[in-house]
Amino acid sequence: MSLRITLHTTARILRQLRHDRRTVALLIVVPALLLALLYFMYDGSGGTFDRIALIMLGIFPFVIMFLVTSIAMLRERTTGTLERLLTTPLGKLDLLFGYGLAFGLAAAVQGAVATAAAYWLLGLETTGHAGLVVLIAVINAVLGVALGLLCSAFARTEFQAVQFLPVVVVPQVLLCGLFVSRAQMAGWLEAISNVLPLTYAVDALVEVGRHSEATTAMWRDLVIVAGAAVVALVLAAATLRRRTP
């Protein structure tokens, strides 16, 4: 692995993004708009908006970056650039960490805009600091990127890649404690929820909602999410083959 090649790859991916203004606009504006929708849905019901919006600030970047990355990686595969890159000195991890870093940076902008909109325009209130919310959103986005890269290895077409969203992402959203609190779930569901990384991201956000200072539980959760992202990236590298049939 080479830091230089990784950073050049990150820069290349960000340049591609920059040429695609519509995608950039969608990435930045859509989460804020969806939060506004939630705001009007829960108008006047006090704490409910605060609880759900906070969790959504973590879920949006995860879902969006999963989708964007799995398509981006699939494009590398179908246009032949991946095959070509693998005949160059680029290491597999250079490419994967390059993606993680590029979309992580994009997620930082997205998270900052969505969080700013949530606090300043929509009156979101949390006991903890908004900066921690952005941090969690970014780490979540990197998790989405890592899982997207891993899943794209198992997809040959865009249709297949998109189908991994309901398979990989939706169960995590359903079981993360947003719809039913995890303590009220049947034991086996809670057990599944315990091994899904998004659960810990949501748990970390709930900690920020309740405590004025960053808690040990929150840092532990974040380490778990970041660890899961690294494991997914390494697995993605292991499934990326230089030689293909």
Added chain:
Amino acid sequence: MENAIAVTGLVVDRGRRRVLHGIDCAVPAGSVTGLLGPSGSGKTTLIRAIVGVQIVRAGTVTVLGKPAGSAALRHAVGYVTQAPSIYADLSVRENARYFASLYGLSATHADAAIADVGLASAQGQLVGNLSGGQRSRASLACALIGTPRLLVLDEPTVGQDPVLRADLWAKFHALAASGTTLLVSSHVMDEAGRCDRLLLIREGRLVGDDTPAAIRALAGTDDLEEAFLHLIRNQDEAVPA
């Protein structure tokens, strides 16, 4: 002469189909070798095996003295796929500079390669907005960066105008004169005459491996297309169906 590529007993299956049936051939260093054959004859598969991205069933492929696909070869082998494999959503310059950066080379090298393929005036354009011929030249430019010791080009001249095609062939010979080995595939027989050596491939079998002059002499005709036909007939007689 020393061989840049040596292939022995190469067998490749893709899916359930056997694509290469035991290929033996060699490409001498510092030459322009043409890999010719009709569409579907196994040219691209042989090329993929040489650059080390093809899973092979049997046989060996040695490139610059090392097994194909070795990490050490990634600095020494330039590869241009048949479909232009560059980023359509980046400009020509951005593409070239990215590929240069993978080899630790500067923007100057990237710009020189763009000029080499005659795209200097289009370097700011997005690859997605280029014509097919320009796009494949942009793809070629990315492989020329840093003058690799071996250049493997899969149909690089398809869709180019005749003047540019002549320029590209001149460029290939200039590279060979400076020590680079080139393996260039084509399905157009009129390009065969421009090569120092020819590998003729049909239905996954090598039917000819010689200089154009020797192949013409063997077949007793000046027309390479006809010579190719002659070789195929000879092979069909030798190997009863």
